[in-house]
Amino acid sequence: MLRHPAERWSRLHMSRRDFLRRTAAGATALPTMAALLAACKEDAGPGTGDGEEPELRIGTPDSPVELQVFDDNPPIQSDLEVEAREGATLKIFNWQDYFWKRVLEDFAEEYNVGWEYETFYNMEEAISKIETGEAQFDVFFPTIDVVPGLVAKKIIQPLNHDYIPNLSNVWPQLADPFYDGRSQYTVPYTVYHTGIGWRTDMVDLSVDDFAAMDDPWAPFWDAANAGIIGLYDDYREALTVGLFRNGVDDVNTGDGAAIEAAGALLQELTALDVRYTIDGAYAKMPEGVFGLHEAWSGDMVATPYYIKTGTDPHFLQYFWPARSAFGLGTVGNDCLAIPKNAQNPVLAHAFLNYYCDFKVAMKNFSWVGYQPAQTQLNPDDLLGPWKGPFDASKGWIDGYVLESMPETIVTEADFDIGKRHLALPAETDLLWQNAFATVTAGG
Amino acid sequence: MPSGELGVVGQRRWYWPVFAAPGLLWLVLLFLLPFYAIAAVAMGGLDPIFGQPEPAWLPTAWDPETLGNILKSFTGNPAAGMVPLQPVFIRTIEYVFTATALCMVMGYPVAYYIARHAGKRRVLLLVLLIAPFWMSYLMRMLAWVNLLLEDGYVNKLFTFLNILPAPRNWLAGDSVTVVLGLAYGYIPFFILPMYAALDRIDKSQLEASRDLGASPAKTFLRVTLPLSKQGILAGTVIIMLPMFGDYYTPDLLSGSPNTSMIGNMINRFIHTRAGGPTGASITLMLSMFVAVLMLYYLFSVARAAREARQ
Numbered sequence: 087m088l089r090h091p092a093e094r095w096s097r098l099h100m101s102r103r104d105f106l107r108r109t110a111a112g113a114t115a116l117p118t119m120a121a122l123l124a125a126c127k128e129d130a131g132p133g134t135g136d137g138e139e140p141e142l143r144i145g146t147p148d149s150p151v152e153l154q155v156f157d158d159n160p161p162i163q164s165d166l167e168v169e170a171r172e173g174a175t176l177k178i179f180n181w182q183d184y185f186w187k188r189v190l191e192d193f194a195e196e197y198n199v200g201w202e203y204e205t206f207y208n209m210e211e212a213i214s215k216i217e218t219g220e221a222q223f224d225v226f227f228p229t230i231d232v233v234p235g236l237v238a239k240k241i242i243q244p245l246n247h248d249y250i251p252n253l254s255n256v257w258p259q260l261a262d263p264f265y266d267g268r269s270q271y272t273v274p275y276t277v278y279h280t281g282i283g284w285r286t287d288m289v290d291l292s293v294d295d296f297a298a299m300d301d302p303w304a305p306f307w308d309a310a311n312a313g314i315i316g317l318y319d320d321y322r323e324a325l326t327v328g329l330f331r332n333g334v335d336d337v338n339t340g341d342g343a344a345i346e347a348a349g350a351l352l353q354e355l356t357a358l359d360v361r362y363t364i365d366g367a368y369a370k371m372p373e374g375v376f377g378l379h380e381a382w383s384g385d386m387v388a389t390p391y392y393i394k395t396g397t398d399p400h401f402l403q404y405f406w407p408a409r410s411a412f413g414l415g416t417v418g419n420d421c422l423a424i425p426k427n428a429q430n431p432v433l434a435h436a437f438l439n440y441y442c443d444f445k446v447a448m449k450n451f452s453w454v455g456y457q458p459a460q461t462q463l464n465p466d467d468l469l470g471p472w473k474g475p476f477d478a479s480k481g482w483i484d485g486y487v488l489e490s491m492p493e494t495i496v497t498e499a500d501f502d503i504g505k506r507h508l509a510l511p512a513e514t515d516l517l518w519q520n521a522f523a524t525v526t527a528g529g
Numbered sequence: 530m531p532s533g534e535l536g537v538v539g540q541r542r543w544y545w546p547v548f549a550a551p552g553l554l555w556l557v558l559l560f561l562l563p564f565y566a567i568a569a570v571a572m573g574g575l576d577p578i579f580g581q582p583e584p585a586w587l588p589t590a591w592d593p594e595t596l597g598n599i600l601k602s603f604t605g606n607p608a609a610g611m612v613p614l615q616p617v618f619i620r621t622i623e624y625v626f627t628a629t630a631l632c633m634v635m636g637y638p639v640a641y642y643i644a645r646h647a648g649k650r651r652v653l654l655l656v657l658l659i660a661p662f663w664m665s666y667l668m669r670m671l672a673w674v675n676l677l678l679e680d681g682y683v684n685k686l687f688t689f690l691n692i693l694p695a696p697r698n699w700l701a702g703d704s705v706t707v708v709l710g711l712a713y714g715y716i717p718f719f720i721l722p723m724y725a726a727l728d729r730i731d732k733s734q735l736e737a738s739r740d741l742g743a744s745p746a747k748t749f750l751r752v753t754l755p756l757s758k759q760g761i762l763a764g765t766v767i768i769m770l771p772m773f774g775d776y777y778t779p780d781l782l783s784g785s786p787n788t789s790m791i792g793n794m795i796n797r798f799i800h801t802r803a804g805g806p807t808g809a810s811i812t813l814m815l816s817m818f819v820a821v822l823m824l825y826y827l828f829s830v831a832r833a834a835r836e837a838r839q
Contacts, residue, residue, distance in 0.1 A: 142578060210581055210802055235578040313701035319784065321801070342610065353786075359701040361784035374678060375700055512580055512803045516610075519804050523612035523797055528620070528786035 140238040144509050145264040152267035153237040161244040162431045168197065169430040175200040176433055179212060179223035179425075186453035193440050199433065217241050222427050224434035227275060230265045230421055231509045237271055242423040244270050249435035252442035257459040257498040260419060264506075272421035273438050276456035277496045278384045279417040279504055280323055281406035283367045288314055288377025293493060296405040302412050303331050305378060312358040314377035316366035321522035322507050323416075324362065327380060328352050330407070330414045337416055337505045340514040349521035362526055368392060368455075372402065383494040384456035390488050400490045408503050409493070417496070417504025419459065452486055457496050465495045564816070571596050571809035582805030599810035614794060614811065621790040624704070625772045628711035632719040632768055633761065635712070640723035640760075641753075644730075655724070662717050670710065670781040677706065677782070702785025710782045711772055719764035726760020727753070759833055766826045773819055791815055 138154055145151035155161070176194065178185065182205040194201045204223065206212035209232055215221045217239065228236060236242045247253060253261050253273055260274040282302060284291065289311060296302045306315050306327070317324045326337050328348025339345065352360075366376050368385035372392035381404060390399035408415025422441065424434040440446055447458035457463070468487045487494055510518065569584035572591035576583050585591050601607055602614040643654050661669065676683050677699040684696035699706045730753060738748040776792030791811065798808030 208800060210579065213579055214581065232579065238578060313698045316784070346610075356786045359698075359785055359787065361700075361702060362786070363780075363784040366784070373675075374680065375674075512575060515580070515801075515803045516807075519798065519801050519807075520610050520612050523794060526786045526789055526797065527612055527614065527617040527794060528789050 140240070142234050142238050144234050145267070146508060147264045147506055150264035150267050151234075153234065153270055155244045155270060156240060159240045159243055159426055161246040162249075162435070164246060164248040166432045168436055169199075169433045173199065174430045174433055175202055176225070176430060176437060177201075177223045177428075178203045178225050178227075178437075179216070179221070180205060180225075180227040184227065184454060184456075186450045188453070189441075189446060189450045192446070192449075193437060196440075197433065197436060213241065216425050216427075219427060222429055223425055224428040224430045225437055226423050226425050228272070228421060228423050230263070230272075230419065231507070233266055233272055233421070233423070234509065236423065240426055242271050243426045243428070243431065245273070245424065245438070246435060249432065250439045250442065252439045255442050255444055255447075255460055255462065257461055257501075259498055259501050260459045263419075266421075272423045273442060274459045275420040275422050275441075276384065276451075276454065277417070277419045277459045277501075278382050278456055279406050279408070279415055279496055279500055280318075280326075280380065280382055281386075281404055281415060281493065282378070283371060283381030283386045283389070283402070283404050284378045285371060285374070285376075286401045286403055288374070293403060293405050296407070297410040299410070300412065301331060302405060302407040302410060303327055306360070307331075307354065307358070309358060311378055314375075315355065315358055315360045316370070316376040316379035317352070317355070317360060317362055318366070318380050318382075319362035319364050319526075321518050323380060324352060324525070325349060325518060325522055326416060326505075326507070330412075335414055335505065338508045338510060338514075340510070340517070342517050345517050345521045349525050352522075352525045356525075356528060372399070383496055384454075386491055386494045387457070387487050388455035399488060402488065402491065404491045404493045406493055406500070408500070408505075413503070415504050416507060417500050418506060420456075448486070457486075459496075459498070465492070465497060468495055567809045567812050567816075571806050571813050573806060575803055575805070580802035582809070595806040596810045596813065599807065599814055603814050612794065614791070617789050617794060618791050620788075621773060621792075624708050624711060624788075624790060625769055627708050628715065628772060629719075629765055629769055631708070631712040632716045633765070636716050636719040636723055636764070637761070640720045640727055643720075644724050644727035658720060659717060666714055667777065667781070670714070670778065673710065673713070674700065674781060700782060702783050702787040704788055706782050707779045707788045707790075710778045711775065714775075714778060715768040715772060718767050722763040722767060723757070723760045726757045726763070730756045759830065762826055762829055766823065769822060770819055773815060 138156070140154065140156070143151040143153055176190075176197075176199055178190065178201065180203065185203070187203065190201045190203060204221065206215065209229055212226070212228075213232060213236070216223065216226060226242065228242070233242075247269075250273065253269060256274055260277070262268055263272075263274065266272050282296065282305075284305075286292070289305060291305065296305075305311055306317075317327060322337075325345065325348045328351040329335075329337060329339065329344060331351055332344065332347055334341075334344050334348070336344075361376070363370060367379045367381035368388045369392050370376050371379050371381075372389050373394075383404065383406070386402070386404040389402050393399045393402075406415050407413075408417070422438055424431055424438070428434050441450070444460050444462045447460050448463070451457055457468075469489045469492055470486070566584060569586050569591075570582045572593055572595070573585035574583045574592070575581065598608045598611050599614065602611050603618055605613070605615040607613045639658070643651055643658075647654050675681060678684075679696045679698055683699065684693065687693040688696060697703075734752055734756070735748055738752045739745075743751060774792045774795070776790060776796045779788045779790050779793060780796075782788075795808050795811050795815070798804035798811065800808075
């Protein structure tokens, strides 16, 4: 049975967004930062892999990498028959409620196959299951930070682009992303940025007011908003707010003093009864528990569907600080990959290609709330008037995004100005974790 | 047949101990082995690529550095960059003891009434008492979140009755809300063993007390209360142990650093990739503390059994 986003109870515990950030450590345990930087070196060219030792290649927007392709983990050959015709079952491994089952049904019908959708609670568990061979899946939804490790450990297989012509529908920047040059192992799934969500009936500010501020995060430190402030319960996202306020633009910094200073800034919020939640923006703000919350753009897209029946949702607003003179904000994307031990690799390629189709991706967006990176996507077409409660039989046909929140729409240009959270070496990651744990431990 | 192989009633000596085997197996599989695994994670390493815990299964390979750092944090002397755990641990103790006291104050009279005065309605009352708890803990807490909203029914009722002059923001990191949430969540687990203990008290002892001239209050204080001590202890242990590890109650009803409990710290670290050993170390420290309470309970039960035999 199809479910409305409001029924996604699992997100109260741990959404894939939570773990996307919590575990942004990805490839965390590199022995030293030097090793990390060595792995990131600019000339880490295309890895044909002949006789090469696996290495962790971690790209940055300024220093993109192509991941190694190994002789013992080659892409599938071209022109193979899709297993679909043999009555196969496509096995998906994803976060709960992060793909619309109706889209899966459409795909299954088109290819005359069955489908299974298995979920994981966090990326660690997911990798462990795939790595040990405990479960075999055809399509996996990794976060970008773990992709280098998945490749180095040969857990996912390289893609044969002959089967994915629709990749050309994807924004060029993400069709050739810095973390996986030429999309050798992954195709992009959804995009989002991290900004500020608020209710105008509780915080009397407009988007223009935020845009005019030297520091758009300042209202979080305003005593007038005590008791209605929320930040994500996520060490990277929360501490990044502190870094930005302190003028630090490196969201992957290993500078212990900068991280501690960011934590100290967040500790000031404890006196204002700040709360750290993962469902605060999309579920609790519409309920009125919060008036001001750090927010992922995709969460804000979903907020109208969490308000009380009969309430006009236009009091919900969103602002991404990177678009103002402040200039700092984070942006990100998730992706799809095919495990090495996939039983139906050709069918899996067909699924990746299917998802890269504009209409399919938009249909999925209509339920998931997180936007695809499609070139045909016109931001103006996304906006629409509030049409009342979500109708699962139709999807969000009359406007994917509430017209009062145009700022939630992610554009390709946002990836030029937004900062990216990247994998951190273990020691740095622990600095971040301890700083945030100190904040959340209270005084 | 050698007499040494037979017990007092004629069975072989292994006959009765065999009955304990499933329990022992259960204990080994579901307690000792997991506990050993936690120790192995706490003193183990990390996967070099994904930062997942790599347990050190051999004690000779154990590295106690993380555990040592956590011990320092518990004792108020955290190493540089480590999370200070003493304040959150003290807060946890305060919350758990307060919530337990509330459970006793509210739960004892309920159990007493059902055991001694409910008569034919006893079963009905027990069912009614337990019925709400057929629903999941999560759903019940979420229901409270709605009730405790600023425009929720609790505030509406309290302001209508002039108990509160204005709606209170119960969910904004309020210790009272978390403690009440804990008490609400665990109270049936106190009432049920309490009821069983009170129900077992021999009525003739109460009648003897009354016959000897004791007032009802004195009878309760001198007879009922001492005889129900084991029930109080059992109920206390049953609710205190899980309360110490609780993290979802403060998460759901608050989410504020002001109300963080030690369970929240464990949950935070074990769900981050490189934080496994830290989370496991905090778990070990908490287990040691809880073991002290458990030992007191076991000692008390053993002493009571000894006294009963005498």
